[in-house]
Amino acid sequence: MKTHPFAMLPQRYATLPPRFYRAVEPTALPEPRLVHLNDAFARELGLDPERLAEPDGVALLAGSAPPGKTPLSTAYSGHQFGVWAGQLGDGRALLLGEWRDGRGRDWEIQLKGAGLTPFSRMGDGRAVLRSSIREYLCSEAVAGLGIPTTRALAIAGSPEPVYRETVETAAVVTRVAESFLRFGHFEHCYHRGDEDGVRVLADFALRHHFPELQDSAQPYAALVGEVIARTARLMADWQAVGFCHGVMNTDNMSLLGLTIDYGPFGFLDGFDAAHICNHSDHAGRYAYGQQPQVALWNLNCLASAFLPLVPEEELVALLRGYQARFEGAYLARMRAKLGLADARPDDVELAEALLLAMHANRVDYTIFWRRLAGFDTADGATNDALRNLFVDRAAFDGWAARYRERLLSEERDPAARRAAMNAVNPKYVLRNHLAETAIRRARDGDFSEVDRLMRCLARPFDDAPEFDDYAAFPPEWAGDLSVSCSS
Template structure:
């Protein structure tokens, strides 16, 4: 295990030409203190968890001291924000502290959010507030536990420094981790400027480090594009299957590794609504829940355009047409598992799609309903009244339940075995916005215990955890009007 001073840095992105980044050190904050530490994430970089007990820990991950071997930079990128191209964005409030190699050869970025102004801050203060930092810290780990590709979170550091958003708030810093933070917009910034050499340099860098199996391909850049398409399609299917809305699917928030990146105004579905808009700033509903697969395709088209100096146009068009089949195949696989089917028959696609339509009409709690569905009794004379009543649509639902019961009887496994399998894919717990809000409000009073309690629940989302059952409750009345926006 490593100490803070002996982490094995290999700063490949900082070694790229200056046009890709700005060398910058985080700006010092007053009296930083550790709010939360994720020992599971620390293992990814071979960091001894005991290091979190040192007073220097908060200093390092507030940016007040530089980790030996680190080489901090702000990454340059552009992006389409709400459909409009912005020529230069970049890390305006985040700094890539460095890249750590672990003992098995894995590489992990240490990316500090809230580290102060950079050349890309665009008149912003470069800081992050406590509420947004808590939400990112919790959700990255929640998604990982749900088996959704995502960035991770190492720690959360507080400071009594005040930050102004809609009003004066407490500042904080979160250190997130990922093999890479290169985005679709990392290519766009150079492509739209006609800097084709830089596009090639970045593509060669990304393929060599993260897609080495493609280096010897006949058309490595096309193969890279096709793999990003596949990973993005599968990510979109994961989001839809668990009822997660990202809220800001700008191209600068899209990972070339197919990771969930940049947790801002996200939301997990409660009362099911296909048009759910989790971002209060999204006036047109561009990033509504049911639009996410379409936006994934749109963003990939933007990436394809950025790679046109490396890929034949006809090849690129053929590649992106693989998106829909990849998304549909993954979505069908995930949803079949969610309703407890292990074999495939004609009509299965319509079966789960009809259930989604019923949930939408009944506005039933998405997460809880799939969990409860695991208790369905498939015997011919079973009534399953409790499960039926939750849809509140007996005339429409009865026909579906009859089809479902008959279909389950065609499977070879018992109801008990099916229930166990369904409970491994249908979570009992997700990070509902009101749960995050409770943790935030307590943290603003310097009570950080709820962050740890909530994290412990979210790390085991498929377990019943009877003593924590209240964390599975839908939002109470006071939380129904909660709004999150781009400042969240």
């Protein structure tokens, strides 16, 4: 008799007091089918892709609980669009348990879309194929870019109807992360007056996810400091690659500094520092250029939840360090994108001048940075492949002259510089129109585009001629796409 694909799944979160979660029997999808399985990631975890693709594996991925295990939905609260929303919780996500890979790393495995939970509020506990494909592709695209993120193991689909703006079909995404702990888990305890709960949850996080901090003189302060540092680095990663999250509520912020909860995300096409990727974000709170400061606002909310454990003046001092951490991390990434080996004081101005010109001309963000590796420093070189991206050619010429001088001031081999730039400036990102094409085909039962995108986005820095169509300018219809919180 074959063993179940997830026969050994301990539930670490269940060691917390019952007020932190609810046990939930999932509602499996009827007539499930495997939309896509992330074979490479499954093998990385030490799971057998062939077993997962068999009927009992697909049943699990579609919402059937492992034998002897009852999944958990966790309780959290949060600020949504800057307003305290009270209790939220896992309204359509169920924690199966943990899996230890061959390297000894523990991973939480979660089903998103497996039915109602006590925290579903007015929702139906389901996810739709459209949003599931977007999350599945983008979490793996972000992982391919080297940015901390939750991961995606599989999508299971079903003909079951789900009602959103229109009638759609149901799906379940199997999500994987070292932890799904959010800022909102701590806010939940603090705002309910459960100071002991904040301590219990902080001890849990230290024990399982930050063991190196347990011996600190002030481990709770060290925990907050580490979350601040990770969040600053994550924001630098997002800004450097042109990623917009779209809904940075505190309940969508990871304690581990992971990109989490892919909904109305978007990668920049034409560069617009004020770009709003979420159609529901009417005030532009989560615009691309606002993300680093929103993260700091969210960190203030998290720090407030730690007031029972850390003196206020220490929390304020930790928060004051965020801006320098972010700016240092972001500048380091911009120097790498520009191909600069040395750090000089005027690099900030050089990068800012470029971004201002790109913003004014709505220059395609990904294409510009990828082409920049081919910048020719020879006398008289016009660099037309870059220059022609700008409506205002003179703006580019003025910046290019400064950039040329800066490159020539270093003794770096041009070939080495080009290789280093191509290693940080991706050729491929998950533009919205690419995801939309995959979704439209999947609705007709053709999942080949999901598979092709997965193969491409796993190696976004490589020159792969077979995927050159993914590196092209977006079509005109891409400008009409709209994504919202239901995406």
